[in-house]
Amino acid sequence: QNHLFKDLDLNISKGEKIALVGPNGCGKTTLLKIISNRIAADEGEVWLGSRVEPGYYGQEYEDLDPQNTVLEEILANFDIQIEQARTVLGSILFSEDDVFKPIKNLSGGEKGRLALLKLILSGANFLLLDEPTNHLDLDSCQTVEKILQDYEGTLLMVSHDRYFIDQIADRVITLQNGRLESYHGNYSYYQEKVQSRNKADMAARREAAREQSKPEIAAREQKKEQERIRRKRIRALEDMEHRITELEEQKSRIEIKLSDPLTYSEEENARAFTAAYKELEEELQFAYNEWEELSKLLEDEPMEGNNDELFAR
Ligand SMILES: Nc1ncnc2c1ncn2[C@@H]1O[C@H](COP(=O)(O)OP(=O)(O)OP(=O)(O)O)[C@@H](O)[C@H]1O
Ligand SMILES: [Mg+2]
Known part of the structure; x- marks a missing residue:
């Protein structure tokens, strides 16, 4: 049996914004899914604080109903008035007629923004984001960046986007050869560390x-x-x-x-x-x-x- 990782030990404190980086296929998505309780680990345990509400954002946008329009998706899932819904949708670049688009017709970037908004509205205070800037155009990227910078909860995100990480993360964790390493700083700090170690x-x-x-x-x-x-x-x-x-x-x-x-x-x-x-x-x-x-x-x-x-x- 091929182990992705074993004996990992990771402590995340309230309010931390962590970027998880590592080579393709090393198990980042798997680790995120284990922490958010979407899949079970073969061994070991995940402890969440009693008031922690995890919110997972996957690469596949599994949680969007393709039959809904953008506005319907928000109204169906949250106790929110139309005006308010349109305001928050506007804040993630869905304006005017955009909100009436069916989800099945959205681009990857649009789905990404909507899924992220749903997460934030859900009251999740621990976001687990798997490559949130994937498929995002520059405008969407900047919007998501702003949302995550302002986000006051705890954040663990997988990203390959160094600039994006630098704007948001205060800690970088690498998953490599089945081992985690932690760097308390942003991506530039992590790079410096790695370089001086090299x-x-x-x-x-x-x-x-x-x-x-x-x-x-x-x-x-x-x-x-x-x-x-x-x-x-x-x-x-x-x-x-x-x-x-x-x-x-x-x-x-x-x-x-x-x-x-x-x-x-x-x-x-x-x-x-x-x-x-x-x-x-x-x-x-x-x-x-x-x-x-x-x-x-x-x-x-x-x-x-x-x-x-x-x-x-
Ligand atoms: N359900 C599954 N059953 C068996 N193998 C799986 C399953 N899900 C993922 N894998 C394998 O586990 C490995 C790690 O996958 P994972 O998606 O966690 O990697 P990743 O670090 O997120 O990669 P990427 O950077 O490409 O997103 C891959 O080799 C993948 O093919
Ligand atoms: Mg992945």
Whole structure:
């Protein structure tokens, strides 16, 4: 089962004018209908003060009789004289012949105004209005705005109209992800609060990102160090290659000497060349081993850069 909300806790004091805002389908209408006792909650309770008379204004204008004219609708429901009825209807922009229009022919805006007037005349002191400015033209909007500003009862209204909320509400409640949050102020105040909270959230996220990137920085440092070692090894390898070339040249020079019969005419000479030759061979062997080890180290390393240059030799 899909829960719209759970464990909501909301206190409304006498005289408060509250705007309920929230994304489409989050359950605003449902909550209003539960509070006004039009539908029952699966769980929980709604307490109304003993003298509270709730009046609900729905998105569907369920409470208007389409067969009545505007004037009939007022006369049928309230103990009121025709003159008085026409005066109050005039106050919500039904003038002259307008009052004889059948309700079924009214526009959404006209129905909205009439439904609202009925609510006020009903003596309801706790209005629950579901998007009262929906379908209203600008004139109707301003009229309703004025009526609600002057209204002395308690008001809980759902609205998406920020300007309208700003003109009327002294408290904004958000319904989001099944949770209510309350802001004591008008819509602008609510926006300020949300913005500064978003800023704080963003700063916290940035800080968290910085914390998280610490290992990355360490990894970067480590890579730099590896690169330093690698370059050092490349230099050592190059030095070793020069050394090997040098030793090989010396060796071939001595080989020439050793293959010359003249060398052997002097015993000491021959011994010296032979010894030098042996020494060179050992040194070369050592150099080859060293070179091999270095190039193996470099080959095994995971490299960032291109090592082709090195191994092309
Ligand atoms: N009688 C019902 N049975 C089952 N689901 C319903 C019923 N009434 C409404 N819903 C669903 O409950 C969810 C909340 O509806 P509700 O009308 O309360 O939202 P809302 O916040 O008023 O949305 P909106 O901003 O569009 O008016 C919606 O997904 C809707 O489809
Ligand atoms: Mg709704």
